[in-house]
Amino acid sequence: xxxxxxxxxxxxxxxAVQGEWNRIANRPEFLLTCRMFGRYIKPGDKVLDIGGxxxxxxxxxxxxxxxxxxxxxxxxxxxxxxxRAAERGLTIxxxxxxxxxxxxxxxxxxxxxxxxxxxxxxxxxxxxxxxVNAALSLLKSxxxxxxxxxxxxxxxxYYMKNAPDALTWENEAVYxxxxxxxxxxxxxxxxxxxxxxxxxxxxxMAQFPLEKLHLFGQESVxxxxxxxxxxxxxxxxxxWLDLCERLWEREDIQALKADGWSVEEAADNFYMAGxxxxxxxxxxxxxxxxIVICPVAD
Numbered sequence: 001x002x003x004x005x006x007x008x009x010x011x012x013x014x015x016a017v018q019g020e021w022n023r024i025a026n027r028p029e030f031l032l033t034c035r036m037f038g039r040y041i042k043p044g045d046k047v048l049d050i051g052g053x054x055x056x057x058x059x060x061x062x063x064x065x066x067x068x069x070x071x072x073x074x075x076x077x078x079x080x081x082x083x084r085a086a087e088r089g090l091t092i093x094x095x096x097x098x099x100x101x102x103x104x105x106x107x108x109x110x111x112x113x114x115x116x117x118x119x120x121x122x123x124x125x126x127x128x129x130x131x132v133n134a135a136l137s138l139l140k141s142x143x144x145x146x147x148x149x150x151x152x153x154x155x156x157x158y159y160m161k162n163a164p165d166a167l168t169w170e171n172e173a174v175y176x177x178x179x180x181x182x183x184x185x186x187x188x189x190x191x192x193x194x195x196x197x198x199x200x201x202x203x204x205m206a207q208f209p210l211e212k213l214h215l216f217g218q219e220s221v222x223x224x225x226x227x228x229x230x231x232x233x234x235x236x237x238x239x240w241l242d243l244c245e246r247l248w249e250r251e252d253i254q255a256l257k258a259d260g261w262s263v264e265e266a267a268d269n270f271y272m273a274g275x276x277x278x279x280x281x282x283x284x285x286x287x288x289x290x291i292v293i294c295p296v297a298d
Contacts, residue, residue, distance in 0.1 A: 005192050006073070006098070007202070009121050012191035013053065021054040021080065028226060028244065029218040034060060035245055036216065040144050041066060041112050049119030049137055050099050050131075062090040069093040069110070071102055072117075100130040102138060107125030109140045116148035123186035125204070128194075130166050132208055144213070147205065152179060152197040155189070157223065162244040171247035220244030 013020065024030040025197045037057075041047060041157045044063030054077045058070040062085065070081055070092060085092045088178070088181045096103035099118035113135045122128045130146070139145055155175050165173050171188075173196070178185040185195040221244060222229055229240050240281075 005123065006010060007108070008192050009072050010075075013072075014076040017054050017074070017076045017080045020077070021056060021084075024056060026224045027230065028220065030056065031222060031241055032244055032248065033057070033218050035241070036214070037061070045111040046108070047112045047114065048102075048106060048135075049114045049116075050102050050135055051121075052081075052114060053077050053117060054095070055084060057114060057116070058092055058094075059084055059088065059090060062092050069095075069106055071099070071106055083125050100134060101221065102131070102134040106138060108138070109139055109143075111140055111143050113139045113143065113145045116146055119147060120150040121192060123192060123194050128204070129207070132205075136208065136210075143211070147199055149196045149198075150193065152182070152185060152195045154195050155179070155185075161223075192297070211287055214249060216248040218248075218249040281295050 034057075041061060042062070044067070046067045047058075047061050047069070049055070049061075049068060049070045051071075052058050052070045052072055053074070054072075055070050055216075058068050058081060062068045070078065071094075071097065072078055072081075075096045078094045080096050081092065085094075095105050099115070100122070115131065115135045118131050119128055122131055133147055155166075155172075156179060167176070174187065175185050177191075182197050182199070184197050184200060186193075191197070202212070203214075219226070224241065230237060232240075
């Protein structure tokens with residue numbers, strides 16, 4: 001990846017720290033991901049959060065008693081995470097650095113490695129391979145790695161929810177052509193980003209010595225009506241999150257989109273991670289397993 005692309009991505013996150021911190025607060029993406037973490041990550045475990053932004057997951061895991069190290073491209077994100085940790089009386093390690101060479105910034109072996117941001121900013125496959133290999137070099141044998149991708153259909157979901165007229169914008173034609181051709185899109189989005197055709201995720205991950213544990217949607221079925229669901233009383237929200245957790249890997253649901261279109265119409269992808277998800281996360285482990293998770297569309 002060219003230095004100019006790295007600079008664009010770094011500058012974006014340096015200027016959007018508070019927004020990124022707020023983006024997933026009390027939303028299904030965060031709440032459901034934490035539920036998945038709870039199945040595998042235990043107090044006392046060593047966790048490396050690569051590309052963890054301003055530290056929303058880092059601090060949550062530290063509060064649960066984990067020994068957490070955060071690595072992020074953005075100096076501003078790292079400074080923010082350190083400040084928030086200090087305010088809460090938490091101890092974390094935090095460094096700025098490039099995910100592709102994470103092993104040059106961080107030493108040691110970790111029970112769990114989160115790679116839940118870099119993969120959708122590394123536009124070239126060679127760079128994504130570098131990032132996964134660097135992460136695996138820091139993972140204990142039989143540890144667990146969590147890898148996130150934004151799916152190709154994310155832009156369409158965003159259009160439906162936030163900008164229906166975007167289909168007519170001239171500058172969206174390149175992305176739409178990729179959707180129709182079922183090819184990865186790498187280029188301009190909220191910043192430089194990769195939207196990956198979901199059918200290409202598992203073949204990409206198959207080159208690494210990993211066993212898949214889960215491929216699931218962080219939003220599960222909530223995306224179409226997230227605002228309505230999250231405005232309900234706490235007991236109703238919990239009931240919906242419980243439903244999401246029971247459905248987030250169901251193949252019959254994974255084969256549908258929020259608007260009822262089939263996967264063939266959307267992305268020709270067996271690994272669709274829940275209705276309406278704009279990203280998927282895959283959980284693997286070195287000689288053990290990997291989990292895949294999806295961020296939520298704003």
